[in-house]
Amino acid sequence: MSWPLPVTLTGKHAQLVPLSHLHATDLAEAAAEGDLWKVWYTTVPAPDAVSAEIDRRLGLQESGSMLPFAVLTPDGKAVGMTTYMNIDAANKRVEIGSTWYRKSVQRTGLNTQCKLMLLSHAFEELECIAVEFRTHFMNRQSRAAIERLGAKLDGVLRSHMCMPDGTLRDTAVYSILPHEWPAVKSGLTYKLEQAH
Numbered sequence: 001m002s003w004p005l006p007v008t009l010t011g012k013h014a015q016l017v018p019l020s021h022l023h024a025t026d027l028a029e030a031a032a033e034g035d036l037w038k039v040w041y042t043t044v045p046a047p048d049a050v051s052a053e054i055d056r057r058l059g060l061q062e063s064g065s066m067l068p069f070a071v072l073t074p075d076g077k078a079v080g081m082t083t084y085m086n087i088d089a090a091n092k093r094v095e096i097g098s099t100w101y102r103k104s105v106q107r108t109g110l111n112t113q114c115k116l117m118l119l120s121h122a123f124e125e126l127e128c129i130a131v132e133f134r135t136h137f138m139n140r141q142s143r144a145a146i147e148r149l150g151a152k153l154d155g156v157l158r159s160h161m162c163m164p165d166g167t168l169r170d171t172a173v174y175s176i177l178p179h180e181w182p183a184v185k186s187g188l189t190y191k192l193e194q195a196h
Contacts, residue, residue, distance in 0.1 A: 109195025
Protein backbone atom coordinates (compact mmCIF):
# COMPACT_ATOMS: atom_id res chain seq x y z
CA MET A 1 0.00 0.00 0.00
CA SER A 2 1.32 3.43 -0.92
CA TRP A 3 2.17 5.99 1.73
CA PRO A 4 0.82 8.58 2.13
CA LEU A 5 -2.64 7.97 0.70
CA PRO A 6 -4.56 10.70 -1.15
CA VAL A 7 -6.57 12.86 1.23
CA THR A 8 -8.66 16.04 1.27
CA LEU A 9 -7.67 18.64 3.87
CA THR A 10 -10.07 21.48 4.68
CA GLY A 11 -9.54 24.76 6.53
CA LYS A 12 -11.21 28.15 6.82
CA HIS A 13 -9.08 29.82 4.11
CA ALA A 14 -8.33 26.91 1.75
CA GLN A 15 -8.97 23.30 0.83
CA LEU A 16 -6.41 20.82 -0.49
CA VAL A 17 -7.85 18.14 -2.76
CA PRO A 18 -6.23 15.41 -4.87
CA LEU A 19 -4.98 17.02 -8.09
CA SER A 20 -6.84 16.08 -11.29
CA HIS A 21 -7.46 17.39 -14.79
CA LEU A 22 -10.75 18.84 -13.52
CA HIS A 23 -8.58 21.67 -12.14
CA ALA A 24 -6.72 22.40 -15.41
CA THR A 25 -8.80 25.39 -16.59
CA ASP A 26 -8.65 27.18 -13.23
CA LEU A 27 -4.92 26.45 -12.89
CA ALA A 28 -4.13 27.76 -16.38
CA GLU A 29 -5.94 30.99 -15.47
CA ALA A 30 -4.04 31.11 -12.16
CA ALA A 31 -0.65 30.68 -13.87
CA ALA A 32 -1.48 33.41 -16.37
CA GLU A 33 -2.17 35.97 -13.65
CA GLY A 34 1.03 37.93 -13.21
CA ASP A 35 2.95 35.83 -15.78
CA LEU A 36 4.16 33.59 -12.94
CA TRP A 37 5.90 31.11 -15.23
CA LYS A 38 8.32 33.84 -16.36
CA VAL A 39 9.95 34.26 -12.93
CA TRP A 40 13.38 32.70 -13.55
CA TYR A 41 13.93 31.03 -10.16
CA THR A 42 10.56 29.23 -10.03
CA THR A 43 9.06 26.39 -12.04
CA VAL A 44 5.43 27.46 -12.44
CA PRO A 45 3.99 25.96 -15.65
CA ALA A 46 2.98 28.27 -18.49
CA PRO A 47 -0.80 28.35 -18.95
CA ASP A 48 -0.61 26.08 -22.01
CA ALA A 49 1.61 23.61 -20.09
CA VAL A 50 -0.67 23.13 -17.06
CA SER A 51 -2.21 19.91 -18.41
CA ALA A 52 1.25 18.40 -19.00
CA GLU A 53 2.31 19.46 -15.47
CA ILE A 54 -0.77 17.72 -14.02
CA ASP A 55 0.21 14.59 -15.99
CA ARG A 56 3.81 14.84 -14.69
CA ARG A 57 2.67 15.13 -11.07
CA LEU A 58 0.15 12.28 -11.41
CA GLY A 59 2.92 10.12 -12.94
CA LEU A 60 5.12 10.81 -9.91
CA GLN A 61 2.17 9.88 -7.69
CA GLU A 62 1.90 6.56 -9.55
CA SER A 63 5.59 5.89 -8.84
CA GLY A 64 5.12 6.69 -5.13
CA SER A 65 7.39 9.74 -4.99
CA MET A 66 4.74 12.50 -4.89
CA LEU A 67 1.25 13.20 -3.53
CA PRO A 68 -0.05 16.23 -5.48
CA PHE A 69 -2.85 18.57 -4.40
CA ALA A 70 -4.85 21.32 -6.05
CA VAL A 71 -5.21 24.34 -3.77
CA LEU A 72 -8.80 25.60 -3.70
CA THR A 73 -10.30 28.77 -2.27
CA PRO A 74 -13.31 28.31 0.04
CA ASP A 75 -15.62 28.81 -2.98
CA GLY A 76 -13.96 25.86 -4.77
CA LYS A 77 -11.77 27.66 -7.33
CA ALA A 78 -8.33 26.12 -7.96
CA VAL A 79 -5.67 28.81 -7.41
CA GLY A 80 -2.47 26.76 -7.21
CA MET A 81 -0.73 23.45 -6.58
CA THR A 82 1.29 21.94 -3.77
CA THR A 83 2.64 18.48 -2.99
CA TYR A 84 4.22 16.08 -0.62
CA MET A 85 7.28 15.14 -2.68
CA ASN A 86 10.54 13.20 -2.43
CA ILE A 87 8.48 10.81 -0.34
CA ASP A 88 10.56 8.39 1.74
CA ALA A 89 7.95 5.96 3.05
CA ALA A 90 10.50 3.69 4.77
CA ASN A 91 11.79 6.58 6.90
CA LYS A 92 8.52 8.55 7.09
CA ARG A 93 9.96 11.73 5.57
CA VAL A 94 8.29 14.07 3.10
CA GLU A 95 9.12 17.38 1.51
CA ILE A 96 6.42 20.01 1.07
CA GLY A 97 7.15 21.62 -2.26
CA SER A 98 6.41 22.28 -5.93
CA THR A 99 4.05 24.91 -4.53
CA TRP A 100 2.73 27.92 -6.39
CA TYR A 101 -0.31 30.17 -6.06
CA ARG A 102 -1.92 32.72 -8.35
CA LYS A 103 -0.69 36.25 -7.68
CA SER A 104 -3.94 37.55 -6.13
CA VAL A 105 -3.87 35.01 -3.26
CA GLN A 106 -0.17 35.32 -2.43
CA ARG A 107 0.53 36.87 1.00
CA THR A 108 -2.97 35.98 2.24
CA GLY A 109 -4.13 33.46 4.84
CA LEU A 110 -4.37 30.82 2.10
CA ASN A 111 -0.67 29.84 2.17
CA THR A 112 -0.56 29.80 5.98
CA GLN A 113 -3.66 27.59 6.01
CA CYS A 114 -2.15 25.19 3.47
CA LYS A 115 1.12 24.88 5.39
CA LEU A 116 -0.77 24.31 8.66
CA MET A 117 -2.91 21.57 7.08
CA LEU A 118 0.03 19.84 5.36
CA LEU A 119 2.26 19.96 8.44
CA SER A 120 -0.55 18.86 10.78
CA HIS A 121 -1.30 15.88 8.54
CA ALA A 122 2.40 15.01 8.21
CA PHE A 123 3.20 15.08 11.93
CA GLU A 124 -0.14 14.09 13.49
CA GLU A 125 -1.50 11.53 11.02
CA LEU A 126 1.51 10.29 9.04
CA GLU A 127 3.89 10.48 12.06
CA CYS A 128 6.74 11.88 9.97
CA ILE A 129 10.21 12.06 11.52
CA ALA A 130 10.98 15.19 9.46
CA VAL A 131 9.30 17.48 6.95
CA GLU A 132 11.57 19.27 4.48
CA PHE A 133 11.26 22.44 2.44
CA ARG A 134 13.61 23.21 -0.45
CA THR A 135 13.91 26.32 -2.54
CA HIS A 136 16.27 28.12 -4.88
CA PHE A 137 18.99 29.81 -2.85
CA MET A 138 18.23 33.06 -4.73
CA ASN A 139 14.48 32.95 -4.01
CA ARG A 140 14.58 35.33 -1.04
CA GLN A 141 10.78 35.56 -0.79
CA SER A 142 10.41 31.78 -0.52
CA ARG A 143 13.32 31.43 1.92
CA ALA A 144 11.90 34.15 4.17
CA ALA A 145 8.48 32.47 4.13
CA ILE A 146 10.00 29.09 5.05
CA GLU A 147 12.01 30.67 7.87
CA ARG A 148 8.87 32.44 9.16
CA LEU A 149 7.28 28.98 9.49
CA GLY A 150 9.98 28.06 11.99
CA ALA A 151 11.88 25.67 9.74
CA LYS A 152 15.63 25.42 10.32
CA LEU A 153 18.23 25.65 7.54
CA ASP A 154 19.91 22.26 7.15
CA GLY A 155 22.30 23.52 4.49
CA VAL A 156 22.74 24.48 0.85
CA LEU A 157 23.14 21.89 -1.91
CA ARG A 158 25.41 23.67 -4.39
CA SER A 159 24.87 23.11 -8.12
CA HIS A 160 22.00 20.84 -7.12
CA MET A 161 19.75 21.09 -10.18
CA CYS A 162 19.70 22.25 -13.79
CA MET A 163 16.96 24.83 -14.27
CA PRO A 164 14.84 24.99 -17.46
CA ASP A 165 16.87 28.01 -18.64
CA GLY A 166 20.14 26.05 -18.27
CA THR A 167 21.37 27.73 -15.08
CA LEU A 168 22.46 25.67 -12.10
CA ARG A 169 20.37 25.96 -8.95
CA ASP A 170 21.85 26.06 -5.47
CA THR A 171 19.12 24.59 -3.25
CA ALA A 172 18.51 25.77 0.32
CA VAL A 173 17.24 22.83 2.40
CA TYR A 174 15.13 23.41 5.53
CA SER A 175 13.35 21.03 7.88
CA ILE A 176 10.98 20.82 10.82
CA LEU A 177 11.28 17.94 13.32
CA PRO A 178 8.51 16.48 15.51
CA HIS A 179 9.74 18.15 18.73
CA GLU A 180 9.65 21.52 16.92
CA TRP A 181 6.13 21.01 15.56
CA PRO A 182 4.15 22.27 18.61
CA ALA A 183 5.86 25.68 18.48
CA VAL A 184 5.54 25.86 14.68
CA LYS A 185 1.85 24.93 14.96
CA SER A 186 1.24 27.64 17.56
CA GLY A 187 2.90 30.22 15.31
CA LEU A 188 0.89 29.21 12.24
CA THR A 189 -2.36 29.13 14.24
CA TYR A 190 -1.67 32.63 15.58
CA LYS A 191 -0.93 33.95 12.06
CA LEU A 192 -4.15 32.42 10.76
CA GLU A 193 -6.17 34.08 13.51
CA GLN A 194 -4.77 37.44 12.30
CA ALA A 195 -5.51 36.72 8.62
CA HIS A 196 -8.53 38.09 6.79
